[in-house]
Amino acid sequence: xxxxxxxxxxxxxxxxxxxxxxxxxxxxxxxxxxxxxxxxxxxxxxxxxxxxxxxxxxxxxxxxxxxxxxxxxxxxxxxxxxxxxxxxxxxxxxxxxxxxxxxxxxxxxxxxxxxxxxxxxxxxxxxxxxxxxxxxxxxxxxxxxxxxxxxxxxxxxxxxxxxxxxxxxxxxxxxxxxxxxxxxxxxxxxxxxxxxxxxxxxxxxxxxxxxxxxxxxxxxxxxxxxxxxxxxxxxxxxxxxxxxxxxx
Amino acid sequence: xxxxxxxxxxxxxxxxxxxxxxxxxxxxxxxxxxxxxxxxxxxxxxxxxxxxxxxxxxxxxxxxxxxxxxxxxxxxxxxxxxxxxxxxxxxxxxxxxxxxxxxxxxxxxxxxxxxxxxxxxxxxxxxxxxxxxxxxxxxxxxxxxxxxxxxxxxxxxxxxxxxxxxxxxxxxxxxxxxxxxxxxxxxxxxxxxxxxxxxxxxxxxxxxxxxxxxxxxxxxxxxxxxxxxxxxxxxxxxxxxxxxxxxx
Numbered sequence: 057x058x059x060x061x062x063x064x065x066x067x068x069x070x071x072x073x074x075x076x077x078x079x080x081x082x083x084x085x086x087x088x089x090x091x092x093x094x095x096x097x098x099x100x101x102x103x104x105x106x107x108x109x110x111x112x113x114x115x116x117x118x119x120x121x122x123x124x125x126x127x128x129x130x131x132x133x134x135x136x137x138x139x140x141x142x143x144x145x146x147x148x149x150x151x152x153x154x155x156x157x158x159x160x161x162x163x164x165x166x167x168x169x170x171x172x173x174x175x176x177x178x179x180x181x182x183x184x185x186x187x188x189x190x191x192x193x194x195x196x197x198x199x200x201x202x203x204x205x206x207x208x209x210x211x212x213x214x215x216x217x218x219x220x221x222x223x224x225x226x227x228x229x230x231x232x233x234x235x236x237x238x239x240x241x242x243x244x245x246x247x248x249x250x251x252x253x254x255x256x257x258x259x260x261x262x263x264x265x266x267x268x269x270x271x272x273x274x275x276x277x278x279x280x281x282x283x284x285x286x287x288x289x290x291x292x293x294x295x296x297x298x299x300x301x302x303x304x
Numbered sequence: 305x306x307x308x309x310x311x312x313x314x315x316x317x318x319x320x321x322x323x324x325x326x327x328x329x330x331x332x333x334x335x336x337x338x339x340x341x342x343x344x345x346x347x348x349x350x351x352x353x354x355x356x357x358x359x360x361x362x363x364x365x366x367x368x369x370x371x372x373x374x375x376x377x378x379x380x381x382x383x384x385x386x387x388x389x390x391x392x393x394x395x396x397x398x399x400x401x402x403x404x405x406x407x408x409x410x411x412x413x414x415x416x417x418x419x420x421x422x423x424x425x426x427x428x429x430x431x432x433x434x435x436x437x438x439x440x441x442x443x444x445x446x447x448x449x450x451x452x453x454x455x456x457x458x459x460x461x462x463x464x465x466x467x468x469x470x471x472x473x474x475x476x477x478x479x480x481x482x483x484x485x486x487x488x489x490x491x492x493x494x495x496x497x498x499x500x501x502x503x504x505x506x507x508x509x510x511x512x513x514x515x516x517x518x519x520x521x522x523x524x525x526x527x528x529x530x531x532x533x534x535x536x537x538x539x540x541x542x543x544x545x546x547x548x549x550x551x552x
Binding site for chain 2: 067068069070071072073074075079080081082083084085086087093094095096097098099100101127128129130131132160164166167168169171172186187203205224226235236237238239240242243246253254255256257258259260265267270272
């Protein structure tokens with residue numbers, strides 16, 4: 057399976073002001089496409105930090121997806137930082153300029169907006185069907201906007217290029233026993249299904265403690281076999297397995 | 305200012321299944337306490353990855369806060385991994401054992417639950433007033449639960465120990481002009497207020513594009529001065545500044 061790192065660039069997330077919506081979206085979509093997200097990082101709008109993080113991530117993972125910092129204001133420094141990470145010039149991109157001229161007209165295309173027509177030299181543009189200013193790709197690094205609506209149309213415009221490997225499927229068995237009551241047996245069961253990742257996520261409700269047992273694999277048949285055994289295990293220990301919405 | 309790294313440990317966040325709530329909470333609270341969050345990382349439940357991330361973060365930042373992976377199931381490997389990162393034994397902690405015996409009684413304290421009474425040798429416990437099983441501190445690393453309600457009571461039980469430095473205050477000026485129309489002048493203004501961090505966050509509404517201009521600093525007087533100038537700037541450029549809820 058191909059691997060990916062999601063790099064969120066923006067002080068507003070680190071301050072707690074903004075709750076990021078991009079990483080969960082990308083993680084879910086990449087999983088559907090068969091790409092395994094190995095890491096997410098949120099970093100500051102700081103050139104040295106961005107350069108280090110991008111170079112580390114692109115050397116380690118098959119794909120790197122960044123969001124944020126490609127707008128027209130002084131705190132938007134992702135694009136020149138990516139150019140620096142790749143050791144290439146930060147330059148006006150004629151194709152990007154044309155998109156912005158078509159959108160704003162020459163009269164409204166002030167210097168700040170012209171910044172959004174710059175990319176690292178050699179970049180391939182990523183379409184922005186909402187507000188024209190494009191994202192771009194440099195080798196295995198995909199640079200997208202931070203505004204969730206725009207990030208999504210950018211990602212969807214390139215999503216099919218990542219498809220191919222088997223997608224990861226998942227089944228959740230809701231268990232009405234606390235995880236401490238099933239942990240030992242569940243660990244043994246995990247040992248019999250090394251190709252199915254079994255996670256246990258506790259919850260607390262008015263009727264007591266329980267846990268969601270989430271089975272993930274690229275092989276739906278193995279998930280189904282493991283899920284049957286998980287349900288049997290819950291019953292053997294005196295509980296009732298159900299689906300997450302309460303159905304048996 | 306002291307700096308911090310937030311380390312979220314859990315495959316469920318990387319798969320997109322779970323939307324993390326802990327990082328935004330910690331970021332906001334740490335800001336109030338005067339601690340600057342420099343980075344957030346989400347990493348897999350994998351010993352080698354946890355060891356590398358913890359050792360890198362604790363060498364770089366004043367504080368490291370981890371969430372997740374300290375429960376009783378096979379996928380909860382944070383505690384032994386932290387022991388490995390510090391090069392100390394993973395061992396039964398008598399004080400933690402007493403908390404769990406008091407909670408569950410000897411009869412229900414099976415081997416899986418006894419795992420939650422283990423810590424790295426030399427750890428200081430962090431109280432869990434909800435479900436007893438404690439978090440712990442090793443030097444500048446604070447290890448907490450992933451369940452948001454439990455993470456919060458754990459953090460609040462130690463929060464006052466981080467207070468001291470001046471907290472970061474913020475003011476948001478809502479601007480009804482698109483950020484491309486104010487970017488150049490805003491950059492000039494930022495140059496006059498190097499002690500106030502000014503961020504611009506675009507939004508799109510039925511009445512057109514606008515942006516929230518967020519001013520952050522430990523000095524409320526400097527924020528107020530900068531905010532006055534930001535409002536003047538928006539007016540000079542033909543817009544109307546307001547607070548985020550629309551008040552002038």
